[in-house]
Amino acid sequence: MYPFSFTKAAGTREALEAGRRGGRYIAGGTTLVDLMRETVERPRTLVDISALPMREVTDTARGGLRIGALVRMAEAAAHPKVRTLYPVISQALELSASAQLRNMATIGGNIMQRTRCAYFRDVTAACNKREPGSGCAALQGYNRTHAILGTSDHCVATHPSDVAVAFAALEASVHLLGPDGERSVPFADFLLQPGDTPNREQALRPGELITAVEIPPHPGPLKSGYMKVRDRQSYEFALTSAAVALHVRGGVIRQAKIAVGGVGTVPWRLPAVERRLTGRRPSDALWAEAAEGAAEGARPLTHNRFKVELLKRTVERQLRIVGGTK
Amino acid sequence: MSPQPQAAVGAPLSRVEGRLKVTGQAKYAAEHDIDGVVHAVVVDSSVARGRIAGIDARAALTQPGVLKVITHLDAPRLAYRDNPVSLAPRGGRRLRVFQDDRVQFFGQPVAVVVATTLEAAQHAADLVEITYDAEKSSTDLAGSPADEPQTYARGNAEQALGSAGVRLEMSYRLSRNHHNPMEPHATIARWDGDRLRVWDKTQWVIGVQHELAAVFGIPAESVRVISPFVGGAFGSALRTWPHVIIAALAAREVGRPVKLALTRRQMYFSVGYRPAYEYKLRLGSDRRGRVTAMVHELKHETSRYERFWEANLVLGQMLYAVPNVSQSVRTVPLDVSTPLWMRGPGYSSAAFCIESAMDDLAYELGIDPIELRLRNEPNEDPSNGRPFSTRRLRECFRVGAREFGWHRRNPTPRSTRDGDWLIGTGVATGCYDVWRGQAQAYARIDADGTAVVESATHDAGPGTYTSMTQVAADALGLEARHVEFRLGDSTMPPAPPQGASQTMASVGSAVQDTCDKLRKQAIKLAVEDEGSPLHGVDADDVVVSGGRLQVKGDRARGETYQQLLARNNGTHLVARGSYNPPQESRFSMYGYAAMFAEVAVDARLGLVRVRRMLGVYDAGRIISPKLADSQAIGGMVGGIGMALLEHTVTDHRDGRIVNANLADYLVPVNADIPDLKAIYLDGRDDEADPIGVKSLGELVQIGVAPAIANAVFHATGRRVRDLPITAEALL
Structure with missing residues (x-):
């Protein structure tokens, strides 16, 4: 860990002032401190914002x-x-x-929070995210957990958050x-x-x-849920995940909001799937038909080809769990 | 059989050191409070093969608190004498720390920074700039050239295969696994003149003592190794790894005690691992399920500097009554560090392949998998014709099948469903050798009627403190709470490594011998003492119970140890004893297990969840049922990890270990662990050792992975022959 100074901001103005001078904000610290220990992050100044009035x-x-x-x-x-x-x-x-x-x-x-890409977190490996221009070790490396959507030739790392x-x-x-x-x-x-x-x-x-x-407000009733597919049952990041919110009235899907995780460089919205659902009646056939488009545009890598199919099935399953039938 | 009443042995005693552990008072290697200690942090190589081209430690040395940076450029030449008291593979050349510029694996220690604080040492280690002349490394088992094979043959396997009614041919690939104990490896080293004292995480204090003596060229008597508590090891602490040498070297160079704890990342570099395997198995059988031939072709990884060996051929020779067997095992030297035995070494990897194949055969022939195994049960060890000391595998399966409800299953694969989940059940056999080693012990009864018993053994988790206390208590006729067992110090009477499940058999027998001697000494003193109520009684008619020496059948006549010692003006009585296993045995001795697993597979999403497991064990006499239960649970958890999660990933482009942390190297968490149950068959094996125990700690891990894989097959109809079984294999 590189040496750093630490200040605790008493109020918002003080925090912003410290931030203006280049301080890095820290709250729970559960990602930042890990990365500092690995020397991936090397902030000179940490500004603790936990006293700020943002807890409501x-x-x-x-x-x-x-x-x-x-x-x-x-x-x-x-x-x-x-x-x-x-x-x-x-x-x-x-x-x-x-x-x-x-x-x-x-x-x-x-x-x-920053990506879980193992090469990003290993300072002896090439990583454009950590060290621009150094290359991407994951692109041709072990990329089983990496993204298939939103990638570039410079980076294929997923965004790790579920709630995002x-x-x-x-x-x-x-x-x-x-x-x-x-x-x-x-x-x-x-x-x-x-x-x-x-x-x-x-x-x-x-x-x-x-x-x-x-x-924002959504028309009610809104049924929603999140599904996370991973190798072990707890304490692991997603291979694939799906957030589904459906507004069904009169037996017809009036609004569908779907995003998926574990597969994109950012949380990935599926507007094409949403369009296929809107105005239709819930059925297992519809879930399968809509989910078929979930991986449109996917660019799989050597070790994560399975995510293409897994993603479709995850979306299909979660549509059924939230939207019912069977 | 001991004439003594067995009150403590067999009782479900809680761990005697449990309070120390849960209140944080148990001192693990890095926790010993040593005056004036300074901190060392290792710098690891970032290439897998090559030479160190340059080292720039200037920035590191300017950091406040930094005392020294040691590299091959300035490290003293060390003696590195041959050490016969070592578990290093024979014939290799062990890694010599800082003795040359050669890099042989990714993560090899190439420098150490010593500083007055841990933080200063850590930061300075980050600042040491090392450049390499990297060479193309080779780390992939697949496609790399192998050494000459070791072979075994009986009958004519190829011919028998040719004429077999049923032939199966299978290829298995098993990932590298790391031991990953909770406690990182750590060492504190202190020199007092030419004498070295080391507090270490180890499963063999005597081994560390001799290796340090050999490396530094000093007499073994000048080295003392202390290791009272070990936070898990699973085999990784059986060797004296480079960091132990580095700690001692650094302490000598800075003239102060040095503490060195590996980081979790470093735990993947140079403290051993279960090697990756490729295992080809061809099997021939008649239509009634009698296996006539098996051909095993194994390959596993090793380092270029040591040819690692583990017992991966034994099961193929003795588990089933197969008349024609041919085996070959080749090591593949790679630019990697040397593997080391991990729980159930060799057996566990072989069992996955053999027991998966037996399951394949059962389905091929439409024979129940348990029935198939029973049809191939040998009456004597088919590898040497010896009788089995005890082999109760049939009983394990019978008890297990009843308890598990085996016969209620629909044998057709993919026939049972629960919502989105396909349900399957599987069985496999577990089996492990009964290892025994020479062990000695010391015992003392003090004037207050309590006893102290010592042996230089270890407690890396199995509960040695407790189980030895139980053996000693019964042999001395004391309550367990009046006996203190001490271990983990090389100055104590020597004991074997705590590996290969030999501690209970070996040290337990030595403790029993020692305490028997001590009890008999006390009895002799009493019956020859005119002042004793036992005067004149035949010594063989005296037993000790609750600390009281008394006549068998006339309990009123007797006296306590305290009374005996007080009257004889004695402060204590002392005895030394030992266990020396016979070189050759007339018997074939193994522990056995029948493993049962039920899994649920979400075949659409590729998820496997273990629902319940049952192990039924023929492990000889159970000294401590609660500990044995813990061992079985731990073994099943380890096996679940091996089956479904554990996989050390190497990037073969540069030999880097990609997932060198516990976020990316997955071990089971509580949510993965369902209802686990263990049943130990009641009994003992008097051929195995004086206390009638067989092996246990390894046995409970072997057979778990194939039981799960077989259950996955039953659930889905899909046979997965690569470990771990991941989502992509099932989609």
């Missing part, structure tokens, strides 16, 4: 839900509103990490506060595909803080 889950005037950036994963998962209105969020959180980590890690930190997949499906937005004031970014624009700058992962401006993630 509140209703928005428009009828949505605002989850403060410092709400712990465990708190968000257990929140009655989250559980009732958006089970997909609760499930995604509860299928993440371990109980200990969920008690420490925050929602803001969760969507900021749920947020993407629900068309959340990320509230930011920076030296120039507040702004809000749609979730789809917040996390960046690697392109030729895989070191740029979020649409954050220097010194900006995440203050909250907002879930």
